[in-house]
Structures are given as structure tokens and as C-alpha cells.
Amino acid sequence: MRDEDKTKEQLIEELVALRKELAEMRGQKPKTEQVDVKEANDEAEDPWLPVETKLVVVSVASGIVALVVLAILVHMFLLGGH
């Protein structure tokens, strides 16, 4: 079964089981508490990478070009008729 076909409860159960397994592999006492969002997004911050800048800039630039070009084409060939 793929992740997108699982229920929230199944996914959380799976996650907790994986963490338990990992903790056991490391020889630690497994954590029993629920996984919560605070823990998940308070993790050490990922540094912003140059590739992220590239991803954002290239995507926005392509978006603006696409917007202008497609808008011109749509106005020339489609909306003129309405």
C-alpha cells in the first residue's frame, strides 16, 4: 500500500513503529510518547542552500515568462473572440 492510500492513524502507527525499531537498533530505550508536530518542526533548522535559491528564482522567472507569453497568446487567439 502506498503512503497516500493510508489513513492518518496507519501512517502515525507506522512512524512510531519505525522510531521504536531505530531506537532498538541503536540500543536505546524506545520512546513511547506520541510523535507531535512541535517536535517535528522544532528540529535543528536546515540551512538555506544555494540550490534552493536557484529553485525559487528559476521557477518564479519561468512563471513570469509563462504568464506574459501565455497571456499574450490567450488574448490574441482566444479572448478576442468573446
Next chain:
Amino acid sequence: MAEQRRWYAGMLSTEDWWSVWIGLFFVLLGLLAAATSVDLTGWIVKFPKWVDITKSFTASHKGLMSPVPSLVLSYVLFSVVTGIGAKCMKWDLTKYLIAWSIIFWLTVIFYIIGQNGYICATSLDRKKFGIDYSLSLGGASYIIALFAGLFIGNFTPKRFRDFLKGAAKPEWFIKVAIVCLGTKLGLKAIEAQGFAVHLVLTGCCATIAAYLLFWPLAYAVARKGFKLTREWAACMASAVSICGVSAAIATGGAIRARPIVPVMISSLVVVFAVFQLIVLPIAFNAVWTNEPIAAGASLGLTVKTDGADAAAGAILDELMRSKMAAQGVHWDEGWILASSIMTKIWIDMFIGIWAFVLAVVWVYYIERRPGEKVPKSEIWFRFPKFVLGYFVAWFLVMGLGLADMIPFEGLEFGMKPIEGSMRKLFFMLTFTSIGIVTDFRELAKEGLGRLAAAKAVAYLVIVLPIGIFIGWLFHHGMMPPTAP
């Protein structure tokens, strides 16, 4: 990405595919009726506007059977087909059928109440019903179902609402309805072919431009403004800018985020979608009636789940048509809804491609996994399959009509109960279900505050204004054809 899957994986085990099978089964039944003139679809129950309660529901083809057998038959047959789907998806069938029955009959009650003439009749309908006043609230039944569902989902005992969630499947019901909607577009395209084609092309253009702008800007806001980690920021950006739950999940899979990430974001998406669904159609109707198609397309770009978008489009369609009818302008039903669905359909189709792009960026650049490759088949696995059902239904009806293989009157005879009565009933089931599955307590959960704030800012500052602008840019001046 390493997982080996066959191209047909999930065909009998996912809601997405089952919406295609159920939708197309009824479409084929309608086509068979159209081709043979045997009334195979007229039994589907219809809920017209009423002032006399005995006329509050009827068979789609009144001469075929009286109202009560039509309602009971509709319940039984829809229970059977969705039950087969539930069984194949390995849900607990008994629980599903009991919960489904409760949701079905509650929905019937909400539908009947919302169609009361004093609530929804337009100024023109009043004369027909012999009443002096009405609230003229187009789409009231949807709102009633939504609020009643929200009440059930938030204030009834936990055991009861958890039980109902076994059959409250808004995404499934709306996808079945959208496949049925494909036939409506097919019928409409026969009458107004040029307009339908324009709607498809402009919807596609608007979506391409929106995709490339929404996602990176929302991602940058989440990362820079709210200091979210990459996996949270990427999933949040997809949820707020693309298509809510499915985009968050697809992105989570693509970047290999931990399962908890898209799951928690999805719960926020559902709560936000309810606000979008209630506020946007009313706001657009108040200030944007001069651009109905642009307003519909903007809904498709700014309401972030399929169910809520189709629901918002249906409300906007009703509200705008009621408002214009009072001024003597009668727009054909369904075009505003179609414009909202069209942009959403394109957004859904691009999810697979976007997930693929993100997977490539993450594997090859951000996480640098040497030796790992992203198979192109991932695009197919991420592709929303109900879209196939929608296009098959549309092209089948349009093709058979344009090629004169089945006369237009025949198609109307067979397909109207599918694209009208059945589609609206599944819309109503969607509204009730959205309410039931929406838990406002999710907002109060510890740690969700920062995510919710990031999502709200990205939505209000980026997605909403740009979505409205793009919707207007690509659709302005397009007006729905007038009703015959």
C-alpha cells in the same frame, strides 16, 4: 522511488480509481439508455425546489416511477456500488454500510430543507410557486449540509463521529461527481463547442502560470519567514499553492518526507478549505458578478481541495445565476462551476509532473543520493486518475453527439439524470462529509500554530491575490452562454 510498481497498481484498491469505475459505470448506463431509448437512468432521485413537501423529491423521469420507490432504489443502488468499492478497498463493509446509510439519509433531509421554495426560490420561481417572498439563497442546500456536517464533526460524541468517518469520504464522492460532470461538459460542448474549448485552453494556461509562481513563493515564505525545515516547507508550499491534501502527500512522497509531515499538513488543509469554501463564493458574488467565468476560474486556483473547490464552484454558480436572474439575465447552469473545476482539473494533472520535478531536485541536488534514479513512471503514479474518468465521460458524450451517432435529444434523455440528479446528490454527500471530517480542534494542536500561520500568510499574501489576478487575466470577458 525504488519501489517497483506495475502501471495498473491500485486500480481496485484506491478511492481515486473507484471514483472512475463508479462514475463511468453510470455514464455507460446513460449512454446505453441514450442509444436504446430504454430508460435505465430515470430512476435516480431528484430534489427539485418545492413548497409542497409531497413534491420535494421525485424520479428524474417522473413517468417512470413514483417518488418513494425512486428514493429507495437510489439508496439501494448507490449503497451497492459504493459498497463494492468499499469492499475492494478493504474497508469494514458492515461499518461502512451503516455509516453510509446514516450519511445518505441525513443528506437527503438537508437537501430537502435547502430546496424549500421560501429559502432558495428566485424572483422568477416565486410566481411559479405562488409565494410572495423568498430568501433567494442559491446553493442553500450545500451550506445547510456543510454546517450540519460541521456540527456533527465537532459537537457530537467522539465515538459517533469517528464511526461516521468510516463512510464520510468527501474526496471520493466529489471525484465520482466530477466524472459525472464530464458528461455535462460533453453535452454543453455539443451546444457551445467553441466556448468549452476556450475554457479548457485558458484553464490550462492559467494553471501553468500559477504553478510556477505559487509554489516557489510559498516555499520561500515558509523557509525564510517562518523558519520551517525543508520537508515541512516543501509539503506546506504544495498544500497551500497546488491542491491541498493530494499535493502535500505527493510532495511528501517525492521528497521522502516523514509520513507525519503531509498528514499533519493535510489536516490543516481541510480546516482551511472550509473557510475558503464559505467565504470566497460569497465575496466573489458580492463584487465580481461582471466576470463570472474569471471568478469561477479564480476559485479553482484558490480553493485548495477538489471537494471544496467543486462545492464552492457550485455555490458561486447558484449565487451568481440567482443574482443575475433577478436582473432579467439568465445564464445557463453549470458554466461557472465548470470554469472552477477546469482549473482545478489542470492543477491536479500537473501534480504528478511537479512531484517528479521535486523528486529530481531533492534526489540529485538537495539530498544528493548517489546512484538513485527517479523513474518517469512516478508521473503516472502521481497522476490523479479521476481526471481520466472526467475526460473519458466528456469526450464520449461529445464525440457521440458531434458524430451524430446518438441524437442530442437521446443523449439528454440518458445523461441528464447522471449529470444532474446523481451529480448533485454526490455533491451534497460531499458537503455533509466535508463537515463531518473537519475537526476544528486540529487548529489548537500543539505545534500546528506556526504551520497554520505560515499557511495563512502564504495563502493571503501570495495565493489569493495572484490566483484572482491570473483567473482574471486568462478569463476576463468570458461570459456563460445564456439559458435556452
